[in-house]
Amino acid sequence: MNCPNCGKPVADRRNRCELCGQDVTVYRKVYRLSNLYYNKGLEKAKVRDLSGAVLLLKRSLEMNKRNTHARNLLGLVYYEMGETVAALSEWVISKNFQEEENDAEYYMNLVQSNPNRLDQLNQAIKKYNYALSSALQESEDLAIIQLKKVISLNPKFLRALQLLALLYMKTGEYEKARKLLVRASKIDVSNTVTLRYLRELNSLASGEGQNGKKESADPAAQFEVQTSYREDKPNVMAYVNLVLGILIGIVFVYFVIVPGIRTGLNEEFVAKQRDYSSQIAGLNASIDSLESENKLLESKATELQKELDSIVIPEYDRNMYDSLLTAVEEYLNYTKEATPEGAIAIAALISELDTSGMENENAEDISTLIKDAIYPTAAEELYKQAKALYDEKKYDEALPLFQTLVTYDMSVGNYVYYTARCYHRSGDGAGAVPYYDYVVEHFPGTVIARDADELRKGLQ
């Protein structure tokens, strides 16, 4: 051991420090006592009496705080009980007292070399603290959930096991509590808290606990009743309630919500139907008016078609103008070389023209102009020829010529008179009468008129 006064080593057989003269007899006894507690604590730890080991090791350290073996073992015991921070603290202090050849460094490295594991352990501590807070606020369900997580993170967390067991006991889940306490007792076989809870649990299970609800002659049977074994079975009532809830919900929807929706839809449908009906009525009225208008327009169209059909558009007679042009051409030639035969030919062309179908007024003017210029010359020549034939008693040949002269100009009495005479002398008295009548009527007082009158009477 070292001298407590000067810190120098003191030989085992000496009771006084050779350097400073300090009496170390008492110190040596205390030193031995500390080692004695350490040995006892080690024995306890070997048989997993961790609580007892903790007490003895603490006692050993109270004798000699520099007993690193005792402190390191205390750290190990704490770590085994799930008290990670307490364990690390002991190892750190131990390392502080003995920096060389100290197993504490090895233990700390073991823990700190795995950051995930260390974080996991720290999370377990945090959840334990939260669960404890919840339990203090009588939120057992929440606390139980948290403690389950704690145990999954750190299965050797003794205080968490005990607290969870206590909460199970409080909530009447004795079997779970028993399992946890048995598990805790395997970690620390003589933990007074664990043992007390087990005893309390046995009392509760045998019907002698605080509840005392069931007093049975057979304690074992009562214990079976109070176990939570039944809860491991499927909770049929929960499913029944779930199904009933669903059925009630469906019925509620069908009888309450659906009719409301249907009513709303029906009202909307009726409103739309009204709108559409009014629109249809309006459209029908429009159709009727349009139909009547259509009929009116059709009748008008029919009438106009009839009027159109009734209109006779005179056909355009190309030959009509051709004859006029031919006559004009002949007339132009005639003006260059005037001959009686030419005048007769032009007169024949003009006389055959039907100017009534000509829309062009100039055409009729041209025809009239040619007539005025040609007819006198042609009539004079034609009358000479007809009179010559008449004088030769060739009445049949003279008649067409006189008839042509009559068409030229009926104002000349001889043309009409000799026409009648040709009829008369050729034996056609009936044909002569109209011409005699014309002469008598239009040329009164003339020789031909008196002669025509006598000849007419001779035929009657």
Add this chain to the structure above:
Amino acid sequence: MCNVINYEEEIAKFQPSLEVDQAEEAIYNNDLTDIMDILAMVTKGKNETEK
């Protein structure tokens, strides 16, 4: 034999566990005084008295 456990009291006996980041504080707060320290103080006082 018929002990009645008071759950509230029992729960209240549980103490929060120190978290890892509180380890330093725990170390500083640890009372490391042992019998050796007490004996040293006693011996020192006795020597001073004798002087």
